[in-house]
Amino acid sequence: MTVAKRKEKHKEDLRGKILQSARELFMDRGFEHTSIRNIAEKIDYSPTTIYLYFKDKDAVFYALHQEGFILLNQYFKSLSLVSDPFERLKATSKAYIQFAIENGEYYDLMFIVRSPMNSLDKDRSEWKEGDSAFGFLVQTIQQCIDKGYFKGMHPEILAFTVWAMVHGIVSLEIRNRCSVVSELNQKDLAHKANNLVIEILERMHNKN
Amino acid sequence: MTVAKRKEKHKEDLRGKILQSARELFMDRGFEHTSIRNIAEKIDYSPTTIYLYFKDKDAVFYALHQEGFILLNQYFKSLSLVSDPFERLKATSKAYIQFAIENGEYYDLMFIVRSPMNSLDKDRSEWKEGDSAFGFLVQTIQQCIDKGYFKGMHPEILAFTVWAMVHGIVSLEIRNRCSVVSELNQKDLAHKANNLVIEILERMHNKN
DNA sequence: CTCCGTAACTTAACACCGTTAAGTAAAACC
DNA sequence: GGTTTTACTTAACGGTGTTAAGTTACGGAG
Numbered sequence: 001m002t003v004a005k006r007k008e009k010h011k012e013d014l015r016g017k018i019l020q021s022a023r024e025l026f027m028d029r030g031f032e033h034t035s036i037r038n039i040a041e042k043i044d045y046s047p048t049t050i051y052l053y054f055k056d057k058d059a060v061f062y063a064l065h066q067e068g069f070i071l072l073n074q075y076f077k078s079l080s081l082v083s084d085p086f087e088r089l090k091a092t093s094k095a096y097i098q099f100a101i102e103n104g105e106y107y108d109l110m111f112i113v114r115s116p117m118n119s120l121d122k123d124r125s126e127w128k129e130g131d132s133a134f135g136f137l138v139q140t141i142q143q144c145i146d147k148g149y150f151k152g153m154h155p156e157i158l159a160f161t162v163w164a165m166v167h168g169i170v171s172l173e174i175r176n177r178c179s180v181v182s183e184l185n186q187k188d189l190a191h192k193a194n195n196l197v198i199e200i201l202e203r204m205h206n207k208n
Numbered sequence: 209m210t211v212a213k214r215k216e217k218h219k220e221d222l223r224g225k226i227l228q229s230a231r232e233l234f235m236d237r238g239f240e241h242t243s244i245r246n247i248a249e250k251i252d253y254s255p256t257t258i259y260l261y262f263k264d265k266d267a268v269f270y271a272l273h274q275e276g277f278i279l280l281n282q283y284f285k286s287l288s289l290v291s292d293p294f295e296r297l298k299a300t301s302k303a304y305i306q307f308a309i310e311n312g313e314y315y316d317l318m319f320i321v322r323s324p325m326n327s328l329d330k331d332r333s334e335w336k337e338g339d340s341a342f343g344f345l346v347q348t349i350q351q352c353i354d355k356g357y358f359k360g361m362h363p364e365i366l367a368f369t370v371w372a373m374v375h376g377i378v379s380l381e382i383r384n385r386c387s388v389v390s391e392l393n394q395k396d397l398a399h400k401a402n403n404l405v406i407e408i409l410e411r412m413h414n415k416n
Numbered sequence: 417c418t419c420c421g422t423a424a425c426t427t428a429a430c431a432c433c434g435t436t437a438a439g440t441a442a443a444a445c446c
Numbered sequence: 447g448g449t450t451t452t453a454c455t456t457a458a459c460g461g462t463g464t465t466a467a468g469t470t471a472c473g474g475a476g
Contacts, residue, residue: 014453032322035433046455048436057434112320114240117384125387134388153404156393160386161377161401161408168376169369176325178368179333180342185364193369196361200369204411222424243462254426256465265463 015053017043022060023067027105031061031113055119061109062119068106069129075099076136085143086205090198092140093166097194100170108174111167137163149205162201169193223261225251230268231275235313239269239321263327269317270327276314277337283307284344293351294413298406300348301374305402308378316382319375345371357413370409377401 021042025034036057040047054060075095082088100107109116110129120127138159145155169190172178178189185192229250233242244265248255262268283303290296308315317324318337328335346367353363377398380386386397393400 036435037433047434048456049454051435052453111380111385112383114383120387127385127387130385130388153407154393154400156389157397157400157404160380160389160393160397161373161404164376164380164401165369165373166376167380168372168374171379172319172368172372172375175320175322177319177335177338179328179335180338181364181368185362185368189365189368192362192365193372196365196369199361200408200412204408244464245462255463256427257425259464260424 014045014049018045018050018053018060019063019067023064026061026064026109030105031109031115036060058115058118061113062116064106065109065116066129068103068110069133071103071106072096072099072110072133076133085140085147086149086201089140089144089162090201092137093162093194093198096166097170097190100166100174101190104174107170112171112174134159134163162197165197166194169197222253222257226253226258226261226268227271227275231272234269234272234317238313239317239323244268266323266326269321270324272314273317273324274337276311276318277341279311279314280304280307280318280341284341293348293355294357294409297348297352297370298409300345301370301402301406304374305378305398308374308382309398312382315378320379320382342367342371370405373405374402377405 018039022034022039025038025042036050037047039060040050050060054063075098076092079088079091079095082091117127138156141150141159141162142155144150145153150158173190178186181189226247229247230242233246233250244258245255247268248258258268262271283306284300287296287299287303290299325335346364349358349367349370350363352358353361358366381398386394389397
């Protein structure tokens with residue numbers, strides 16, 4: 001029993017080492033430039049060993065994408081303390097942008113790169129990491145509506161739209177489409193745009 | 209002279225055939241699954257011939273990305289007829305979404321895929337296709353501001369934010385992140401979200 | 417009409433990639 | 447001590463972008 005357990009421990013260790021290697025590589029070269037062979041070489045194993053611990057490359061990056069969501073949830077952690085739902089909504093938007101800026105590669109993997117989504121069970125279309133993060137947003141917006149904000153709007157559609165706003169901002173930045181903005185405004189563009197999103201949401205509120 | 213010209217014509221022809229082959233392949237398999245070798249095989253040339261007409265793979269897809277912008281401009285064409293800037297802004301947003309829905313692969317190449325951006329002159333950071341499309345949006349928003357809309361807001365930042373909103377909507381769709389939304393709302397999600405964006409912009413207006 | 421240079425294209429190769437089948441060596445078990 | 451199982455590697459398949467060197471055919475000059 002103890003022997004079997006030690007074995008299992010060892011197996012976990014190697015799985016962890018593979019992920020660490022993959023993480024380090026993709027953190028400074030991006031997803032597109034990290035290969036199974038790279039990952040294996042870095043930990044002095046044959047490339048095929050990776051396949052004893054992960055189904056395929058997508059599965060490796062699905063695991064990293066999961067890590068990204070754990071990290072995102074840490075950014076969201078303190079938000080539960082904000083009791084006013086509208087304030088929480090604004091804070092969520094800020095935290096989301098902050099996460100994306102500080103963890104660009106993770107963000108890319110979580111919300112732009114196709115690879116990790118290939119590991120989802122396609123029949124039962126379940127993306128539990130996305131579901132839970134989005135659920136938090138829907139809940140917050142529902143509470144806003146309950147308090148009289150966003151009158152007549154559909155909570156889920158509005159949640160998606162708010163998400164789209166912030167995702168749009170950071171994904172244009174991550175994929176290098178911000179050169180259209182004048183050089184002066186490019187500095188902290190994501191923050192400026194997010195402040196504007198927040199101002200827009202606030203203007204809607206003040207009206208009601 | 210006539211001989212030289214015929215030669216040049218022939219050369220243009222082959223360049224065109226390469227692009228047509230590339231276009232057809234990427235239109236139904238996407239960028240990730242079309243290779244130089246595929247493109248060449250489809251027109252019965254050796255893969256290396258492509259390099260006589262394009263610097264590298266990025267350059268081929270930069271050309272297709274340019275085509276995408278020409279197509280987008282066709283969607284934008286009739287918008288100049290809309291004289292009221294706020295109406296034009298709303299129509300632009302609708303046209304943009306429509307373009308993205310009807311030309312998903314082009315959209316991907318223009319605003320998400322990294323490859324075509326590698327063909328940009330990096331020192332003089334000029335993305336003329338993006339600049340011109342964005343310029344149109346900035347102009348429209350400036351005219352809105354001149355008419356009293358969006359009081360106190362910076363035109364360029366607002367233009368970027370509006371762009372980010374619609375880009376967020378369609379890019380989440382294109383990269384398969386919409387499963388978080390309940391099945392009922394997934395139908396025409398982009399249109400629904402865009403209608404909401406428009407409603408948000410309108411609410412801001414009615415207030416002033 | 418022949419020779420030559422050049423334009424247009426191909427062949428072969430390099431260095432990668434993800435992935436699988438078959439093989440090996442050592443440890444675990446009876 | 448012999449057998450089975452575990453953990454890993456080697457070798458290979460078919461793919462990728464890209465380059466250097468080679469071939470072939472044609473236009474123009476003598």
